[in-house]
Amino acid sequence: MNKISIIIKREYLSRTKKKSFIVMTILGPLLMAALMVAPALIATLSDTDYKIAIVDDSKLFYTAFENTNQFTFSPLETSIDSAKLLLEDRTYDAILHIPDIAFQSPASLRIFSQRSVNVEAKSHVETILENEFEGLKLTVKGIDPQILMAVETPINISAIRIDEAGQQAADHPEVRTGLGFLGGFMIYMFIFLFGSQVLRGVLEEKTNRIVEIIVSSVKPFQLMMGKILGVGLVGLTQFVIWVVFTGILVFAVRSAFPDVFAFTPPQEVYAPGAESLNPELMQERLDAAAANNTFAGEIMEGLAAINYPVVLLAFLFYFLGGFLLYAAMFAAIGSAVDNEADTQQFMLPVTIPLIFGIVMMQSVLQNPDGPLAFWLSIIPFTSPIIMMIRIPFGVPMVDVALSATLLILGFIATTWLAGKIYRTGILMYGKKIDYAELWKWIRYR
Numbered sequence: 001m002n003k004i005s006i007i008i009k010r011e012y013l014s015r016t017k018k019k020s021f022i023v024m025t026i027l028g029p030l031l032m033a034a035l036m037v038a039p040a041l042i043a044t045l046s047d048t049d050y051k052i053a054i055v056d057d058s059k060l061f062y063t064a065f066e067n068t069n070q071f072t073f074s075p076l077e078t079s080i081d082s083a084k085l086l087l088e089d090r091t092y093d094a095i096l097h098i099p100d101i102a103f104q105s106p107a108s109l110r111i112f113s114q115r116s117v118n119v120e121a122k123s124h125v126e127t128i129l130e131n132e133f134e135g136l137k138l139t140v141k142g143i144d145p146q147i148l149m150a151v152e153t154p155i156n157i158s159a160i161r162i163d164e165a166g167q168q169a170a171d172h173p174e175v176r177t178g179l180g181f182l183g184g185f186m187i188y189m190f191i192f193l194f195g196s197q198v199l200r201g202v203l204e205e206k207t208n209r210i211v212e213i214i215v216s217s218v219k220p221f222q223l224m225m226g227k228i229l230g231v232g233l234v235g236l237t238q239f240v241i242w243v244v245f246t247g248i249l250v251f252a253v254r255s256a257f258p259d260v261f262a263f264t265p266p267q268e269v270y271a272p273g274a275e276s277l278n279p280e281l282m283q284e285r286l287d288a289a290a291a292n293n294t295f296a297g298e299i300m301e302g303l304a305a306i307n308y309p310v311v312l313l314a315f316l317f318y319f320l321g322g323f324l325l326y327a328a329m330f331a332a333i334g335s336a337v338d339n340e341a342d343t344q345q346f347m348l349p350v351t352i353p354l355i356f357g358i359v360m361m362q363s364v365l366q367n368p369d370g371p372l373a374f375w376l377s378i379i380p381f382t383s384p385i386i387m388m389i390r391i392p393f394g395v396p397m398v399d400v401a402l403s404a405t406l407l408i409l410g411f412i413a414t415t416w417l418a419g420k421i422y423r424t425g426i427l428m429y430g431k432k433i434d435y436a437e438l439w440k441w442i443r444y445r
Contacts, residue, residue, distance in 0.1 A: 003218045007226025008233065015197070015234045025238050029245035050121050052111075053092040055080045057100045064132045071121055080112075087114045094118070096125060103136060176392040177365050183315060183388035188358055191322050191384065192351075194235040195330040198228055199343065202334030202426070211426050220423035224335075225415075228327045232320060239319065243312065314391045314400075321407040322384030325414050326350065332418035335425035336433045336441075353381035361389060368393040378403050380410030417442060 015021055051072045056062050057080075065073035076083050080097045087095060094113040101108055111117055111125065138144070202224075205211040214223055333346045357376065364373040368390045376386040377395075383403045387395070424441040425433070 004222050004226045004229070007218065007223060008230040011201070011227055011230025012233050012237075015231065016237065021234070021238065025241050028238065028242040029249055050094070050118050051092045052094045052096055052121060052125070053083055053086060054096045054098070055083045056098040058098055058102055060103070060136070061098055061129065061132055064128055065125075068124075071124060084112055087112065094121065098129075103133065106133065173393075179311070179392045180365060180368070180389040181361060183311070183391065184361055184385045185358070187315070187319055187322055187384045187388050188354055190235055190239070190319055191326050191354060194231050194323055195326045197234075198231050198327045199330040199334040200340070201227055201231070202331050202422075203337065203340060203343070206335060206426060207338065220426055221419045223426075224328070224331050224419060224422045228324060228331060231327065232323050235323065236316070236320065239316070311391055315388060317404065318384040318388055318407070321380075321404070321411055325380060325384075325407065325411045326354070328411070328415040328418035332421040332425070335422045336428070336438060337425075338429060342433070353379075354385065357382040357385035360386070364389050374399065378406060380407045383407055420444065 049072055050070055051074065052065075053074045053076050054062060054065060055076050055078065062075045065075075067073060074092065076086075076095075080095070083095045083097075086092050093115075094111050094117055097110045097112065099108050106129075109129065111122060202211075205214070211223070218226075329350045333343050333350065336346065337343050360372070360376060360382075364370075364376065364386055367373060373386060373390055376382045377390055377399065383406070387400070387403050390399075420442045421438055424444060431437075
């Protein structure tokens, strides 16, 4: 055991002192924090004043366009040819032309710009004109548009989650979906990243003949386990640093921009007792909350509802379990070949389950409690990715216990098989290895 600890220490220190480790350790929290808060900040900072001039030959739609925080509309009493000249001195960003025949031929509508037209502005104008055209068509048919407007009812259902203690809290399935996707993808990335480090480390020591000196002092299995555990601790260290600094960065940004993250949870809006039956009071409270709520605040509220101790512990377990399972196979591949080009024929069977887990992520996210999600989260080769997708949604403890048990058994089995390949392959040179040869090594006593 002392020899394994020496190898672990060597692998750990040699990798944590590299510049690449230090750079990624610093950039990781910044990237993770950016994924959480940058979209909201960018959306806030990107509210530029996009100026659109309107040339309406029909004189029917000038009053339909109202200014917003992003778009300013200016009606022009001039021809479209004269209006186009205003684009040259950047007076306007775009010119909307509504010809006389627009009502009979909507395809005649055009928007001019010297640069590429703002996609959001184009969509906003199209929505306004669609509503106006529908209103005109209803009027022509003798139907009052106000009647249809009165019956239109936008629906936005507030999701409330009730825990085992009967406490109610706002639920945000969209945020859980994003967190599940991020967790599964990070497991996939970490296994590939640090598993390949094990493979390259084994292959480098073999090609340099350093391993011949090392195995004179330690057993091949001890060398393999020391290398796997040492690299695994490097990944674990990097992850812990990422989590701590990401939390600090998110907290700092949220404290610095409180208005950007304003949000009132639905359970605080609903009045208790008989007041909840008063529709006017209810609508008044909902409108007041909606006026102050922000997209960033909704995201943060959804993230706050996540049980982070469970998610983090699950990530640590499934990262270590998945890494140990796959790293043993990567180490066996590295010991069996003489150069990196020869690893390709053996890498495909090993990586197919990981790739399959990524491919099935979308299906699992759509139904995290379905039979497909259950079985993929139980099978050891896909469970590290799929179970991390399911964890944010809440998983029965029976499923977690079964998945964890099978993952541990899978790690023990793959390590035992990899050890048999490693002890023979690590000193094998100059021979082209195939699957039949690997099977012989496994059967050696």
